[in-house]
Amino acid sequence: MIEALMQNLPFVVSALLFVIGLYALLFKSNLIKMAIGLSIMGSAVNIFLIALGYKENSIAPIFTNAPINGSINAAKMAMPIPQALTLTSIVISLAVTALMLSLAVVVYRHCGSLNASKAWRLKK
């Protein structure tokens, strides 16, 4: 049991982070805390993607980095596609977090509060 847990540690960590982020998003009414929860969720997904492409004793998937003993051994490299996905996802989550925080700033200017239950006016 413990061994299985340790072997899959990155996946367990990412699932935990995802749930923590979702909790913050659903149950916190402070807008900044919601933004934090969202970026925790983003990090959880990034960890998941990186863990997906990892192989033990592998090298970075850079073409010129490959060992020069004759042929390039692709099996020794970590999988490059999840890393490319992660890079894109980091950029996107940066944009989303920035947008969310800037909207929170505008909300604060209007309502003088960052608390969703005080600031929200649209009901029903």
Place this chain on the structure above:
Amino acid sequence: MINEIALHSPALAIAIPLVFAFLLPLLKKWKKLAALMALIGFGAAETMAVLVFKSVLTEGIKVYVMGASSIGQTTPPFMPVPVRIILEIDAFSALMGLAGATIALLAAIYSIKFIKESHVKYYSLLLLMLAGLLGFVFTGDLFNLFVFFEVLSISSIGLIAFWLKRSEAVEAGFKYLTISAVASLFVLFAIGLLYGEHGILNIATISRDMLFYGFAFTDIIALGLLVCAFAMKCGTAPMHFWVPDAYGEAPAAVTAVLAIASLSSVYALLRIAFTVFGPLPHTEIIAYAVIIMGAISLFVGATMSLVQKDLKRLIAYAGVSQTGFILVAFGVGLVAINNVPLQAFGLRAMQGGLFHLINHAFYEALLFLVAGAIIYRAGTKDLNELGGLARQMPLTAVFFLIGAISIAGLPPSNGFASKILIYESIYFFSPLLAVIALISSVIVVVPMVKAFCSAFLGPEIKKFKSVKEVPGSMILAMLVLSIIVIFFGLFPGIMLESIVNPAVNALLNQAAYVGGVL
């Protein structure tokens, strides 16, 4: 030259709005020129969407490979699997692309007079939204699906919160941002799971893998996550709270595009359920989930629409109920493809659902543009304050009536044509479901009558005495939408034959989609 353009039309359809979106800010000093450029961009994107649609209808599935030496070369010479950026367009995605481009073009024409300040920012975001929408429906690759999903949602948030001076608009933007960020993280998580299982991101290849080897456990988790995410984004019942806020607070022309953007999430849901996972027994659970969500949103949307005082929120809730129609119809279709005695009804339900999807996109856009026209002249959307506008704005009143008849599904309209297909087919699946659909549809008549009476009929109100009919560009956009709506209503047979049936067949024909790439 024309052949060349037609050949590259899928890529150009995405590239043109993208390039124009980033060119516009350079013209900030020349506002009229910028608006003209934006319109040229929308027009060109529309032309490309028409070209794509025409060629898909005549030649079948169109595959476009970015960066290959020839367009159809899906696999690199030294590799057995398609790892390139592939656009794959079948009749359904071409139809969605065409509807999206048309509505965006009309919204842009409408906005010439409707948007009074920061034209450049507005048009850039709207073009970006169109690029995201077209990329989202045209792509044949899961990761690009995610990227375009994000492009679409981030640009829509910019537009929902366009009037930053209104605190309600910012609030709606924040809520929409939260829901779309969570949805896209779900999608990314699911894509990670599918990649871990199948080692590829191409939709067709994953689909073939599942046909040959069946499901793994992680695939089912991925399916659940994807269905959750797209159901969140299409505004179905348990997750519909953002719909009235976002639709109500965005500028009217944006709301029209936002409605088709939500419907494109329905498209993605169907693409995942039918094409990627296909007719395997496990999808039945998803089918029932979709039916239940649809039935709840049918009822909740219709009843919540009754109590609204705000015109745009009223239309938005009625729209939630129409999304319910589409989901119920496709849910029944999804159950029926595994169930031989139900197959004929399943096919009919899907035809009805798809026809309703297209109809819904157009009459919802029309209704929101009319609401925008009222806001433009009367300065309010509160039904308690409005009244007697039919005297000053007769054309707008007629347009509203056309839209209202369609959304309520009264006989000569397109809404009736598609709803009757849905009723008669889902009745054989479950009479109760048909009853819920029928009752909800009847309930929707009430808020529409209420809105029409309190905005357009009644005694003249002093405040609105000097109100005039809206400018020509706004009339033009509403007129074109009305003509489309009436045409669909008068000739449902032609529409079914020429555009709906190819799309339904494309959705059902998983082998053709796989064969397009491999």
